[in-house]
Amino acid sequence: MKPRRFGYGRGRRAVALLVLLLCLCLSSAFLLLLHGSSGPLEPAAEEKAAAGARVAEARAEVEEAPLPPGNSKVAFLFIARNRLPLELVWDAFFRGDKEGRFSIFVHSRPGFVLTRATTRSRFFYNRQVNNSIQVDWGEASMITAERILLSHALKDPLNERFVFVSDSCVPLYNFSYTYDYIMSSSTSFVDSFADTKAGRYNPRMDPIIPVENWRKGSQWAVLIKRHAEVVVEDEVVLPEFQKHCRRRPLPEFWRDWDRPIPAEAWKAHNCIPDEHYVQTLLAQTGLEEELTRRSVTHSAWDLSASKDRERRGWHPVTYKVSDATPALIKSIKGIDNIYYETENRREWCTSNGKPAPCFLFARKFTRGAGLKLLDSSLIAVK
Ligand SMILES: *[C@@H]1O[C@H](CO)[C@@H](O)[C@H](O)[C@H]1NC(C)=O
C-alpha cells in the first residue's frame, strides 16, 4: 500500500479533531484550575486572546523601537592588498571593547587567506569577504571593493556605521572613545570638496553627472547606514565612472590637482575614482546636507618627497619607525580644524556638540612604526 503522507482520510481527520478538542478541553480545565476560579470558559479564552495581542504588540514595538545604542555596531571595513601588517595594533584596539560593538570585514586579494599563519590576531580569522576582486590602486575596482565590503556588512542589521580602513592605517584612540565619537554623530564623515579646477572631471559625464556635483576627497570615509545603502544600490554614477575614468599610465605628479592635465590625457581620463566616487555620489543624490564634510582619517601629503623636481607631486607620507614619535602623534591628535581651500571653508571639528580632535585614525604607518607606537601606548589604547 502506498503511504499517504500528505492527505488524511475521513477517519483520521475525525480522530485528529477529537484529539484537538480533548487538548483544548484539558488545557482550559487546567487554566481554570490554575486560576482557582469556577468562572465560565469565555473569560479565559478572552484573556488568552488579549495576552496574545499583547505579545504581538510588544513584539511590534521591539521591532520598531530604535536599538539601544549599546547594541549598535561599527563595521570596520579593511581594504588590504594581502595581509594586515598592523593587525596587532587593531587587536589591542578591539580588545578594548567588552560589549561586541564592532564587526570586521576584510577585502584582500582573491586567493589570499588570513589564517594563524598569516595573521597574529584572532579578530581577523574568517572575516574575509568571499567574493573579493583584484584591486588596482587608483582604478574603479577600488570602488567595487568598497561596495563588496558594504554589501556584506549591511547584512548584519546591527551594523550602523561603516568605516573604511586601509592596511596602513592605525586607530589613534581607544575603542570606546572612537565608538562614541562615530556613533554620536548622525552624519557620515566624508572628506569632500568642490574640485572644479582640477580637470579630473570628464565633460562626457555630463549631463548624468553635472560638473556641479563633482567632488574630490579622501576615500577613507565613515558612512551611516542609509548612505552605505545608497553606495551599494547605485546604478547611475558607478557606470559613468567605469566608462569615463579609464586608467592611463600617468606619472604620479599628475595627482597634483593644481596642475592642468595635458590635453591628450582627456582621451583616457584618469580621474582617480576612489578619490571622487562616494563624495560625488552623495552630492549627486542630494545627501550632502547629511554629511560632515571632512575625514576622520589623517593622511599627510608631502610635496618634497620626491627629489626630482619635475616628478614632484603629492605623495601620502609613510611613517617609518624613526618617524613614530610622541611628537608626531601629539601633532596629529592636536589638529582641531581643517581648511578647504577650493571652497574657502574651515571645518572646526566637534564631537557631540563639543570641540574635539579631527582625527580618529591616521595613515600611513609601517608595521614597525605601528608596533613602536603601540608599545609606548601612544595609539589604540588611550
Ligand atoms: C559567500 O557567502 C555567503 C554567505 O555569507 C553565501 O550566501 C554566498 O553564496 C557565498 N558566495 C560565494 C561566491 O561563495
Ligand SMILES: *[C@@H]1O[C@H](CO)[C@@H](O)[C@H](O)[C@H]1NC(C)=O
Ligand atoms: C579612552 O580614551 C579617552 C580619551 O583619550 C579617555 O578619556 C578614556 O578614559 C579612555 N577609556 C578607556 C576605557 O581607556
